[in-house]
Amino acid sequence: RSALHSLISVENRADFDLARAATESRDYIVETSSGAVLPAAITGSRIEGSQDVIFVFHDITDRRRAERRVSYLAKHDGLTRLPNRMQFKHLLQQALARAQRDATLVALLYLDVDRFKEVNDTFGHSAGDRALEILSERLTAKMPQGAVIGRLAGDEFAAFLPISGVSDRGVLAALSREVLTDVSRAFFLNDTEIYLTLSVGIALSEAPIDNTIDLIRSADVAMYHAKQSGGGTYAFYDPQMSIAAVERLVLKSKLRRSLELEELVTLYQPLVDLESGAVVGAEALLRWRLPGHGDIPPSEFIPLAEQSNLIHAIGEWVFRRVCADFAAWRTAGAAPKRVAINLSLRQFGRPGTVERIAEILKEHNVAPSVIELEITESTLMEYERSGPVLESLAALGFRIAIDDFGTGYSSLAALRQMPVQTLKIDQSFVHRLTEDGDNATLTRTIVELGRNLGLEVVAEGIETTEQRQLLALQGCHLGQGRLFGAPMTAQQFQERLVTEKPESPPTIRFSA
Ligand code: C2E
Ligand code: MG
Ligand code: MG
Numbered sequence: 001r002s003a004l005h006s007l008i009s010v011e012n013r014a015d016f017d018l019a020r021a022a023t024e025s026r027d028y029i030v031e032t033s034s035g036a037v038l039p040a041a042i043t044g045s046r047i048e049g050s051q052d053v054i055f056v057f058h059d060i061t062d063r064r065r066a067e068r069r070v071s072y073l074a075k076h077d078g079l080t081r082l083p084n085r086m087q088f089k090h091l092l093q094q095a096l097a098r099a100q101r102d103a104t105l106v107a108l109l110y111l112d113v114d115r116f117k118e119v120n121d122t123f124g125h126s127a128g129d130r131a132l133e134i135l136s137e138r139l140t141a142k143m144p145q146g147a148v149i150g151r152l153a154g155d156e157f158a159a160f161l162p163i164s165g166v167s168d169r170g171v172l173a174a175l176s177r178e179v180l181t182d183v184s185r186a187f188f189l190n191d192t193e194i195y196l197t198l199s200v201g202i203a204l205s206e207a208p209i210d211n212t213i214d215l216i217r218s219a220d221v222a223m224y225h226a227k228q229s230g231g232g233t234y235a236f237y238d239p240q241m242s243i244a245a246v247e248r249l250v251l252k253s254k255l256r257r258s259l260e261l262e263e264l265v266t267l268y269q270p271l272v273d274l275e276s277g278a279v280v281g282a283e284a285l286l287r288w289r290l291p292g293h294g295d296i297p298p299s300e301f302i303p304l305a306e307q308s309n310l311i312h313a314i315g316e317w318v319f320r321r322v323c324a325d326f327a328a329w330r331t332a333g334a335a336p337k338r339v340a341i342n343l344s345l346r347q348f349g350r351p352g353t354v355e356r357i358a359e360i361l362k363e364h365n366v367a368p369s370v371i372e373l374e375i376t377e378s379t380l381m382e383y384e385r386s387g388p389v390l391e392s393l394a395a396l397g398f399r400i401a402i403d404d405f406g407t408g409y410s411s412l413a414a415l416r417q418m419p420v421q422t423l424k425i426d427q428s429f430v431h432r433l434t435e436d437g438d439n440a441t442l443t444r445t446i447v448e449l450g451r452n453l454g455l456e457v458v459a460e461g462i463e464t465t466e467q468r469q470l471l472a473l474q475g476c477h478l479g480q481g482r483l484f485g486a487p488m489t490a491q492q493f494q495e496r497l498v499t500e501k502p503e504s505p506p507t508i509r510f511s512a
Helices: 061-075 085-102 116-123 125-142 166-183 212-228 243-258 298-306 310-331 345-349 353-363 383-396 412-417 427-432 437-452 465-474 490-503
Strands: 026-031 037-046 053-059 105-113 148-153 156-163 187-189 192-194 198-204 234-236 264-273 279-290 294-296 338-342 371-376 399-405 422-425 456-459
Touching (some): 061 085, 085 105, 085 156, 085 212, 105 212, 116 125, 125 148, 125 156, 125 187, 156 166, 166 198, 166 234, 198 212, 212 234, 212 243, 243 279, 243 298, 264 338, 264 490, 279 298, 279 310, 279 490, 310 345, 310 353, 310 490, 338 399, 345 353, 345 383, 353 383, 371 383, 422 427, 437 465
Parallel strands (some): 198 234, 279 338, 371 399, 399 422, 422 456
Antiparallel strands (some): 026 037, 105 156, 187 192, 264 279
């Protein structure tokens, strides 16, 4: 035994091998002569031309602390200090394995704050963070011993606890009621009294639910049902709860990651001059390329995004993407006159959105006048709310179009007040145009209405030459639809612009 051995702490001493320590560096716990116990890296190096070895002890207390900090941060949420999603799942998995071994069950509570978005929008993000902290403190205080609480995402929390069997449902219901009452106590944020309520979904690991993914998903579905019944309540998972709800939830959680995974793309549908067939612009149409699911249309995921803050991120992403594509077309010498972007007015619920969009355009050196913002007729009907936003967008120089015109109930009087340049005839009228006399009247009426108001009219969903000719005869100058091109990638659109450029004089003429 060397003198070195006596420096190594008792627990580590058996591992210490002098010959090995002379050639490789390893970490040990050492005890100094003054009695201090600390972690140290011991490195041995042979002195040249001799059999002697010098051992260097390096105090690694700081390094160990940093390593612990890093591993803590990787497993915990920085704001609430609760286990994060990954760590929570990991702990849940261990608890499930234990329960299976002991023939007991695990109960999972999925907790989601009701209308949390409003807190963020009204009081700002730091107040929102504070609210989440308070919430997590209350949850932690209320949950029984043995329960593990985690923060899964934004305003979503979860807790699991071991239970002896399904007969514990009553206990869980009572616990949920207690938690709901406790977290809904008022607190103050910036001198304002705030009440938060939660929706709680509960699932048990009873057969066939035997893994973390199914358990979390089931509790999430139950939470969704609690939310549907107005929030501030709890619901137990029941296999009868609809498959559709499951699918929505799965999509919603995947949508969150679509942006970072670069799964979103914008396709462009050419906007053409109905007489000449020349491409004058494009409409940007969003697609979600979810691996394994193919392209998911916006009608399925925009409503999901609108239920959360995601719509803001997605909306800004679209602006950034379109501006970058426009800049690329311009570099290729083929910039179209205009590009249309669809907007959900919910995107503007957050202060500063208009300014941020203006900033994005500036970054790419794109003039607002080449961008046309499409807003659906039904959204415009909430003009009270959308008015100021539209005014400020128009003031920046954006063109504004009413999308799906004819499907809502906008009055002429309302139309006159709005800063609008374009009406887009809904494709349903165009589709029936050539087979149904009434619809021919309808499209003609819309075209005339547009002309009277000094607006441009675009017909959507043109699929046949017949439709194109009729619309042109009615005085509609612009259109889009599969006849001229289905939505295509930015690259394909650029190729189309480049090849079309030389033949700018109109090639086809219709006479009235
Ligand atoms: P929209 O603005 O009325 O878009 C026109 C829709 O008609 C597009 O569907 C387009 O692919 C489809 N279409 C084009 N030509 C034809 C045709 O000849 N025949 C038929 N049957 N359909 C045609 P899509 O891409 O599924 O978009 C659906 C809606 O989703 C859009 O309706 C728009 O309101 C919304 N949307 C699309 N992109 C975005 C976006 O970036 N943000 C927001 N908020 N909404 C978007
Ligand atoms: Mg549109
Ligand atoms: Mg439309």
